[in-house]
Amino acid sequence: MLGMLKKYTVELCPEVNGRISSNGTPIENLLIERSLTYAGEEYSDDCLTNANGEFRFEKKSIKSRLPGNICHEPIVRQVIEFTLTNHKEETYIWATNQHDISCPEVCKLHLSNLVSDISNEEQVYELANIEAPAYPLIVRALCVLN
Template sequence: MFSWFKKTDLELSPEVNGIITLHGKPIAGAKILRRLTYSDKEFNDSAITDEQGHFQLPVKKVKLRVSSMFDTAVTQNLVVEYANKQTEIWTAGTTNTLNYDSIHKLLSDMTCELTSPDMRLEIPSLTPKSPPLGVGSICTFKHDEIILEKELWK
């Protein structure tokens, strides 16, 4: 009866591992901002790239009240701050959860060239019957074989 008072563990983002480059060269000291939302709640953290341009953000899990009665907007954004400029390198959003195997694989090993064009990617959803999830990114991915479709963002 009071199950809607109970908080649930929810994964908002898997571990993120990547390399940031500019004109093909790794960038040291760039700040990676991760902005996550679940309904009207925001969860932000950041990482700094090392000498090889590598950064890592840990899995982000939170305890929230989750309603099965209503759809809830969920978003993930990754932004690079470097040389007084912000560049969005990943954006995804849907309802209820972004805990997809395809997102886990893509965010596990990515290379983001800051001069690359914005791409729209279609990746598999949670179930084969669901439509693909559209995400935006400028990155390339070690596991890009799971991407169903790529096109320049218009």
């Protein structure tokens, strides 16, 4: 019973550092949007790329009692995207679902250095999740992830 009263820290997203270019040329003033969803609540923010095509988002965490409920399945949806003026659809720089209230190390590693080129094709990756092997991260990304 006491577990349901406790507030847990839910890591929605670690700090994000990225760079976006077109055929190697940095894209300046591109609006990058981040959308994070947990338990039906959406948290969003955005930023513009600088002259070097770089962008950054602060780490985002919330407090919640939901992880104390044994019926609750903690899933965090992370999306970082942009829309080019001549396109109607968003392009995912990064999109995944994390199945825990803590961000996996592999996620932190990749989000600390997202390097994307809009001339690349979007790819789907399956990243090993050392902390929870039963839940690999399936990531749609414009960047090349190793």
